[in-house]
Amino acid sequence: MSSPSDDLRLAETEAEQEYVSMLYGRLDALREQSSKRLAGALRQTGGTHQMRSERDTSVAMYSDQLAQYSAVENGLCFGRLDFHTDDRFYIGRIGLFDEDKEYEPLLMDWRAPAARPFYLATAAAPDGVRRRRHLRTKQRKVVGLDDEVLDINSVDLTRSSEGLTGEATLLAAVNASRTGQMGDIVATIQAEQDRIIRTELNGVVVVQGGPGTGKTAVALHRAAYLLYTHRRQLAKRGVLVVGPNATFLRYIGQVLPSLGETGVLLSTVGELFPGLTAVGREPAGAAALKGRIEMADVVARAIKDRQEAPNLVEVPFDQDVLRLDRRAISDARGRARRTRRPHNEARRAFQREIISTLAAQAVSRLGRHLLDQADIDDIRRELREEPAVQAVVERLWPTLTPQRLLEDLYASPKLIAKATPKLSPAERELLHRPRGAEWTPADVPLLDEAAELLGEDDTEAKAKAERRRRQAIDYAQGVLDILDLEDDADPDILMANDLVDAYRLAERHGAERYETAAERAAADRTWTFGHVIVDEAQELSAMAWRTLMRRCPSKSMTVVGDIAQTGDIAGASSWEQVLSPYVLDRWKLTELTVNYRTPSEIMAVAADVLASVDPALKPPTSVRDSGFPPWALEVGSVAEALPALVGEEVAAVGDGKVAVIVPAASVAELRSVVTGASDDLDAQVVVLGVVDAKGLEFDSVLVVEPADILAESPRGASDLYVALTRATQRLGVVHAGELPAVLEGLATV
Numbered sequence: 051m052s053s054p055s056d057d058l059r060l061a062e063t064e065a066e067q068e069y070v071s072m073l074y075g076r077l078d079a080l081r082e083q084s085s086k087r088l089a090g091a092l093r094q095t096g097g098t099h100q101m102r103s104e105r106d107t108s109v110a111m112y113s114d115q116l117a118q119y120s121a122v123e124n125g126l127c128f129g130r131l132d133f134h135t136d137d138r139f140y141i142g143r144i145g146l147f148d149e150d151k152e153y154e155p156l157l158m159d160w161r162a163p164a165a166r167p168f169y170l171a172t173a174a175a176p177d178g179v180r181r182r183r184h185l186r187t188k189q190r191k192v193v194g195l196d197d198e199v200l201d202i203n204s205v206d207l208t209r210s211s212e213g214l215t216g217e218a219t220l221l222a223a224v225n226a227s228r229t230g231q232m233g234d235i236v237a238t239i240q241a242e243q244d245r246i247i248r249t250e251l252n253g254v255v256v257v258q259g260g261p262g263t264g265k266t267a268v269a270l271h272r273a274a275y276l277l278y279t280h281r282r283q284l285a286k287r288g289v290l291v292v293g294p295n296a297t298f299l300r301y302i303g304q305v306l307p308s309l310g311e312t313g314v315l316l317s318t319v320g321e322l323f324p325g326l327t328a329v330g331r332e333p334a335g336a337a338a339l340k341g342r343i344e345m346a347d348v349v350a351r352a353i354k355d356r357q358e359a360p361n362l363v364e365v366p367f368d369q370d371v372l373r374l375d376r377r378a379i380s381d382a383r384g385r386a387r388r389t390r391r392p393h394n395e396a397r398r399a400f401q402r403e404i405i406s407t408l409a410a411q412a413v414s415r416l417g418r419h420l421l422d423q424a425d426i427d428d429i430r431r432e433l434r435e436e437p438a439v440q441a442v443v444e445r446l447w448p449t450l451t452p453q454r455l456l457e458d459l460y461a462s463p464k465l466i467a468k469a470t471p472k473l474s475p476a477e478r479e480l481l482h483r484p485r486g487a488e489w490t491p492a493d494v495p496l497l498d499e500a501a502e503l504l505g506e507d508d509t510e511a512k513a514k515a516e517r518r519r520r521q522a523i524d525y526a527q528g529v530l531d532i533l534d535l536e537d538d539a540d541p542d543i544l545m546a547n548d549l550v551d552a553y554r555l556a557e558r559h560g561a562e563r564y565e566t567a568a569e570r571a572a573a574d575r576t577w578t579f580g581h582v583i584v585d586e587a588q589e590l591s592a593m594a595w596r597t598l599m600r601r602c603p604s605k606s607m608t609v610v611g612d613i614a615q616t617g618d619i620a621g622a623s624s625w626e627q628v629l630s631p632y633v634l635d636r637w638k639l640t641e642l643t644v645n646y647r648t649p650s651e652i653m654a655v656a657a658d659v660l661a662s663v664d665p666a667l668k669p670p671t672s673v674r675d676s677g678f679p680p681w682a683l684e685v686g687s688v689a690e691a692l693p694a695l696v697g698e699e700v701a702a703v704g705d706g707k708v709a710v711i712v713p714a715a716s717v718a719e720l721r722s723v724v725t726g727a728s729d730d731l732d733a734q735v736v737v738l739g740v741v742d743a744k745g746l747e748f749d750s751v752l753v754v755e756p757a758d759i760l761a762e763s764p765r766g767a768s769d770l771y772v773a774l775t776r777a778t779q780r781l782g783v784v785h786a787g788e789l790p791a792v793l794e795g796l797a798t799v
């Protein structure tokens with residue numbers, strides 16, 4: 051028999067279902083409307099340039115709306131606020147309004163100022179809220195309600211002043227099995243997170259927090275919040291989110307689309323040089339050296355070293371030999387340098403000077419008094435067009451691409467030595483490598499630096515664009531001609547060529563590939579973003595920061611990370627050291643203190659490792675216990691024991707995910723012994739090195755040979771801390787070698 055409270059709950063759930071169904075009905079209607087408008091816009095043809103551009107804007111707008119409506123399908127509405135005034139708001143992923151009732155809000159966008167009490171109101175500071183309700187839904191069905199009555203009399207004074215918001219829903223979310231893809235936290239954002247998400251747009255905000263405190267989640271929700279609040283400003287320039295590696299970007303890739311935001315570019319620093327894939331590997335020492343700030347000077351010197359001034363250069367011209375001595379070349383070089391233009395752009399000034407010198411010689415040999423101005427102009431023109439003269443200019447002041455500059459530099463110990471007076475021979479050797487080697491992620495900031503100093507010679511790019519445009523027109527003409535190839539065509543029937551010319555068809559074809567700001571930004575090295583979010587920011591080298599700062603001259607940035615987790619040797623040891631060269635002390639530090647991922651049992655173990663990184667660091671407080679004590683197991687051979695241990699974890703996590711985190715040197719070997727293991731996060735079992743596990747999480751984690759992880763890098767303790775804090779439920783440590791003293795507290799099994 052059901053109790054009266056059960057009946058009440060059922061009735062409440064039914065009432066909420068009715069409301070939620072009405073909201074979905076509204077969403078469907080909007081979707082249909084946008085779909086029809088999009089079809090209408092696509093049908094429009096021809097017209098003036100302005101009309102075509104308006105049509106393109108409409109196509110883009112309706113396509114974006116449609117994408118947004120499908121993105122918010124799951125969990126469209128997740129909350130309700132009841133006020134003492136009897137007002138009531140529903141909170142959801144987007145705003146919906148009743149067009150028939152003067153646009154009365156039916157659903158409040160979570161980012162709207164009026165939705166804030168949903169995240170901030172507490173019993174002690176209710177902000178007019180009487181009750182906060184969390185609605186849990188599956189597809190379009192309401193499956194649960196959690197109510198919090200914000201009554202001052204219910205405040206538990208023994209708890210911290212900031213309790214958890216929507217505790218039941220929050221715990222359900224953090225305890226759920228992991229899927230291999232990060233989910234959004236829009237229904238359960240906590241007050242300390244909300245404050246950071248809604249910090250003003252301008253300036254640099256640093257979000258420091260231990261593992262699992264929601265830094266990544268906060269950063270992504272902040273991107274969505276900023277795009278909502280400053281849409282006009284940010285949609286044009288776009289928002290860039292930088293992550294540490296491709297696996298991580300795939301892991302977080304669905305969060306913003308699920309919040310209805312698609313115009314954000316997700317990238318690693320290594321992908322920020324368009325047209326180049328930097329996937330090469332190199333020794334950690336080489337990457338760390340390339341990350342040092344001194345490399346900016348090395349690149350500048352390497353360019354100057356290419357502006358040669360030999361003692362004498364002879365130039366055959368008109369059955370004679372003209373001479374350029376060191377002084378003439380140095381003068382021309384000085385003039386070109388004084389233009390303060392980038393190398394490739396200053397080349398014109400250099401060439402002009404050289405031609406002047408050569409022309410003066412030629413004229414004096416021929417006899418100045420025999421020549422008029424027109425003759426002298428002819429001589430200058432001939433000199434400019436003379437291949438021997440062009441070859442000399444190219445030798446003394448070559449046109450350089452960033453790739454050519456660095457490739458030449460790395461391949462030549464002589465050029466390296468010239469450009470690096472302050473480096474030791476061993477360091478120089480780290481830079482040396484043969485031509486044709488693959489570009490590495492650490493090369494990208496150097497290429498970017500070089501591109502700035504060289505200036506872009508975009509003649510080739512422009513010619514290419516023009517060739518592409520011509521090809522598109524030719525293709526379109528071909529299409530039209532085929533359509534009109536009917537031998538017995540009735541002269542009264544309009545032919546395709548009569549309706550639309552090739553130029554316009556080609557243009558229309560191009561316009562169909564509408565590009566968002568993010569897409570345009572991805573193809574343009576000089577693009578500057580409206581806001582840049584840097585995740586796992588502690589890993590970036592000083593040179594990588596230079597690249598990022600160039601992409602964001604407004605310095606509107608969110609920098610997210612944990613200094614205690616720095617694994618890269620070139621990474622940061624303090625935020626001040628990273629930021630002060632660019633913004634002095636004009637940055638704001640915010641902190642997150644609650645760990646939503648790692649249960650307290652695991653955090654107790656990780657805390658000892660953290661103390662070994664730096665005794666002054668405090669671990670974040672776990673929001674829950676898991677009931678599974680972490681363990682350590684000594685085995686004869688890890689490779690032999692691992693398959694069975696992984697099998698046990700797979701059985702324990704059901705639908706969840708298992709990760710085996712291993713020393714970098716054993717990734718390939720151990721991946722091959724575990725059946726079905728890969729580095730693909732969609733797989734149930736992954737075997738990863740610590741570098742690739744950064745920022746990720748799994749239901750169960752096996753950490754293999756912690757002593758080797760410690761020994762593998764000067765930042766080994768931070769790496770071990772990262773490895774131990776990836777689990778949401780279960781943790782085991784497997785070792786054949788010694789168990790490090792710092793893990794001796796683990797229960798042995």
Ligand SMILES: Nc1ncnc2c1ncn2[C@@H]1O[C@H](COP(=O)(O)OP(=O)(O)OP(=O)(O)O)[C@@H](O)[C@H]1O
Nearest residue numbers: 235238239240261262263264265266267646647745
């Ligand atoms: N308010 C919240 N509600 C529900 N889940 C949350 C909340 N905050 C964080 N989480 C969850 O906690 C986990 C850890 O979050 P996240 O990856 O953002 O942490 P992090 O601070 O970036 O960690 P790390 O430093 O280890 O990379 C994620 O599963 C995230 O969804």
